[in-house]
Amino acid sequence: MTRVLIVDDHQxxxxxxxxxxxxxxxxxxxxxMSIDDVINMSRENPFDVYLLDMNMPNCSGLELAQKIFKFHxxxxxxxxxxxxxxxxxxxxxxxxxxxxxxxxxxxxELLMAIQAVxxxxxxxxxxxxxxxxxxxxxxxxxxxxxxxxANISVTQKELEILEGISKxxxxxEIAEExxxxxxxxxxxLTKIYKKFKVNSRSEALAEAVRMGIINVxx
Numbered sequence: 001m002t003r004v005l006i007v008d009d010h011q012x013x014x015x016x017x018x019x020x021x022x023x024x025x026x027x028x029x030x031x032x033m034s035i036d037d038v039i040n041m042s043r044e045n046p047f048d049v050y051l052l053d054m055n056m057p058n059c060s061g062l063e064l065a066q067k068i069f070k071f072h073x074x075x076x077x078x079x080x081x082x083x084x085x086x087x088x089x090x091x092x093x094x095x096x097x098x099x100x101x102x103x104x105x106x107x108x109e110l111l112m113a114i115q116a117v118x119x120x121x122x123x124x125x126x127x128x129x130x131x132x133x134x135x136x137x138x139x140x141x142x143x144x145x146x147x148x149x150a151n152i153s154v155t156q157k158e159l160e161i162l163e164g165i166s167k168x169x170x171x172x173e174i175a176e177e178x179x180x181x182x183x184x185x186x187x188x189l190t191k192i193y194k195k196f197k198v199n200s201r202s203e204a205l206a207e208a209v210r211m212g213i214i215n216v217x218x
Contacts, residue, residue, distance in 0.1 A: 002118065003045075006031045007038050007064065008053040008080065013103065017051070017080070020107050021114075035059045039067060046072045049114050051101075054081035054179075062095055062179040069096060076117045099123025154213055158192050161185060162208050165201050 004027060008014035011033065018031040030047070032038050035058065042050075050068060052061035059067075061079045068075050078099040098117040101110060113123050154162070157178070164174035171189070175182045193199060196207040208214050 001026055001028050002049065002114075003047045004029045004049045004051060004114065005038065005042065005047040006051045006080075007033070007035075007056070007061075009033060009056045009058075010053070013053075017110070021111070023107075024111060035064060035067075038064065042068055043071050046075065048076065049117060050075055050077045051080050051114075052077060054079040054100075060179055062097075063181075065095060065097055078113060078117055078123065152195050152211070154192075154195070154208075158188055159213065161188050162192065162205065162214055165205050166208075166214055 004021060006014050006017050006021075006029060008017070008031070014031045014033065018029045021027050021029050030041070032041070050065070052064055054061035056064070061081070065075075065077045065079070068077065076098045077096075078101055079097055080101055080103055099113055099122060101113045101123070105113070116123050160178055161174055164177060169177070171182050171185045174180075175185045178185070189201070189204070192204050196204050198204050198207055205214075
């Protein structure tokens with residue numbers, strides 16, 4: 001019997017998904033809305049697959065996934081979302097989740113996703129395949145003193161943070177948009193400052209524009 005836990009703040013969606021999966025044999029499905037109940041029940045008896053709503057207001061699917069990983073490091077977690085997630089591809093993969101499924105997926109697609117994850121596969125929607133081509137942005141700078149070139153590598157996550165800064169967003173807004181903690185944003189900003197040899201957000205943005213990493217009107 002495969003035990004599946006569904007967590008969604010929309011009861012109709014959660015109950016509907018539960019009923020849909022339970023129509024198949026060998027599935028024992030639990031639906032919960034309370035994060036505390038999820039943690040307590042999962043800690044006592046971990047589930048085979050977790051299907052988490054990606055955009056819950058009090059605790060996003062990514063945040064809940066990290067809580068689950070703390071006591072169930074090999075958890076198989078699928079994020080269930082009705083929103084666009086392409087720009088967060090690298091973040092989703094780095095988080096350790098096993099797959100992403102759209103809420104518009106058919107019953108067959110959802111069951112196939114669960115089975116694939118159970119068999120050890122990472123599920124990547126076709127809309128994200130192009131993101132596999134993304135790599136770190138590398139630029140070259142020339143030192144006026146040493147007259148030689150040096151490479152500066154900016155990760156996709158750092159690039160997204162710089163883009164957030166260029167739009168006038170604060171650390172909290174950037175964290176919410178990228179499904180990160182504020183501390184994680186601050187940590188990445190520190191790395192950006194070190195790479196660019198600057199001390200502030202405005203200086204980092206100006207340097208990124210100067211080097212052609214991002215294109216904004218300052």
